[in-house]
Amino acid sequence: MARLPKLPRLLAGKIYKTGQTRGADDDQVFQNRVGRNSTVLIPFGVWQAHSNIRVKAYENGYIVLISPTEYFDKYGQDISVFGLEVGVNALVYYEKREDWLMHLPENYGYREPNSRTSPLNGQYAARIANTTADSDKRINRGYTNSGLKGAGIRLYEYADTKALDETRLQLEAAFWHTVDANEKMLSAGMLQEDIDCRSKAILDRSKELGLLSYDDLIGARILNAAKELVCPLCLEPISAAGMLSRLPQASGRERHDLTVTEINLFHIKELAFGEFNHKPYNLGWGHHHCNVVCKDVGISHTLDWMKEVLGRNAIVLTE
Incomplete structure (x- = not known):
């Protein structure tokens, strides 16, 4: 792919880091x-x-x-x-x-x-x-x-180089389906011609490689029926702004080195031994808090748990 106009630094870094593992201390x-x-x-x-x-x-x-x-x-x-x-x-x-x-x-x-x-x-x-x-x-x-x-x-x-390249490409293609991608990229300093050039090239390349099947992206909870990027757990449409700003910090608990943004990488089917789930059509973008709720148990189990919690609270509220 020819050299493309650059993304805002925070977004470019976020997409690149999807190919890295989680942290580990000494x-x-x-x-x-x-x-x-x-x-x-x-x-x-x-x-x-x-x-x-x-x-x-x-x-x-x-x-x-x-x-x-x-x-x-x-x-x-x-x-x-x-x-x-x-x-x-x-x-x-x-x-x-x-x-x-x-x-x-x-x-x-x-x-x-x-x-x-x-x-x-x-x-x-x-x-x-x-x-x-x-x-x-x-x-x-x-x-x-x-x-x-x-x-x-x-x-x-683990994921091999091919999977890393494809998932990064698909994740950027998914980003260009945010409800306000054009508006927020302009606010972040990109020129309109650069936005048009990069988004078209990324979407065309994704389609060429079989990474832009809307039926599959919608079925995986990455996009909704309107082809908007959504959080895979809560299904709320995602704003591009959430990928360009740090997560708000509670007053009195601020940390100067906080690097968490509101929108994070989200595995649709959770990572597990015996499976290699860092792959196309299994990665989306989701809310940080929704990701924390899912942890490593996956969307399906989390939704079942949430249904039980809501059911128990419904009983309490009617008493």
């Missing part, structure tokens, strides 16, 4: 806000339970995390039957202090890895919380230095 084994096509971390139980994740081609590889109890006690350090080898595509992952004390990695000659791709050049990682006892300090081992912080991303957040 006490977690996950990487902090990196591309969804990064190295994937797979719990051993999930590896066993879902055959489709074992045959998927991950662009930057995968690491299976197995607990010391399973690895040492149950399988006697042999997990080759599962297509795994510690230090190659798997790590012993310590989360419990009793496992650490029972199976000290030094006793097996194990060392911390220095690679996220095979071979890992190490056999274990640890993220063990501290306790109130002075001797029980937090144990963070493996993928803790500035050049290699975090072992990888959560499996259910």
